[in-house]
Amino acid sequence: MTSRTALFITDLQTELLTSPETRIPHADRILTASTEILTTARSIIDAHRDTNRLSPSLIVFVQHEENPTTGGTMIKGIEPWELHFAPRESVEEEIVVGKNMDDPFKSNRGLAQKLRSAGVTDIVVLGAQSEKGVEATCTGALAAGFRVTLLAGAHSTYDRDGEGKMAVDIEREVERRLSTRGARVVGWExxxxxxVERQRVG
Structure with missing residues (x-):
């Protein structure tokens, strides 16, 4: 089987991306980037489907779920938990992976094998929050033996006012840490x- 790439859209849910009260400071930038990234990935998938070819690209929508008993607000079934982008039901190359911890590979013990069985060798990551779901997804993917690319400019988080640390500083710190672990960091544009040139993600 030809090697394939899975695009992980991590935790782009109402609470983090679109709710005026709780969204991350750079939500508009992430929304712009993720919209274009998803549109491009889908166009590549559709071009292969239209000619009955196996798409070299998959899209994984990662959806975080919190426990209300521990004060979490991203509770399954309510608005803050909802995905901003949802998979197309008729497209088998688009799936949702739920998780209850930052790393979807630890939360879903069979995920790595499922991806490998589908021919996935590379994982590309974007989303929120940089130092939580995004970093943990990249770290989990690396530990599972996948090649990992983090899309700079397409992930972000909250400012840490108490530490005097802005979201963009945290983004760069995460990129540096992941680079030292073997991930590739590439600007999303x-x-x-x-x-587009290669007609495949990754």
Whole structure:
């Protein structure tokens, strides 16, 4: 089987992306980037489907779920938990993976094998929050033996006012840490241009 790439859209849920009271400071930037990234990935998938070819790309929508007994607000079934982008029901290359901890691979013990069985060798990550779901997804994917690319400019988090640390500083710190662990960090616009040229994600 030809090697395939899975695009992980991590925790882009109402609470983090669109709720005026709780969304991350750079939500508009992430929304713009993720919309274009998803549109491009879907166009590549559709081009292969239209000609009955196996798509080299999959899309994984990661959805975080919290426990109300511990004060969490992203509770399954209520608005803050809802995905901003949802998979198309008729497209088998688009799936949802739920999780109850930052790392979807630890939360779903069979996920790595499921991806490998589908021919996935590479994982591309974007989303929120940089130092939580995004970093943990990349770290889990690396530990499972996948090649990992983090899309710079397409992930972010909250400012840490008490520490005097802005979201963009945290973004860069996460990128540096992941680079030292073996992940590739690429600006999302450059990445998307390459996908269009090659007609595959990654």
């Amino acid at each position: 450059k990445a998307v241009r390459g996908w």
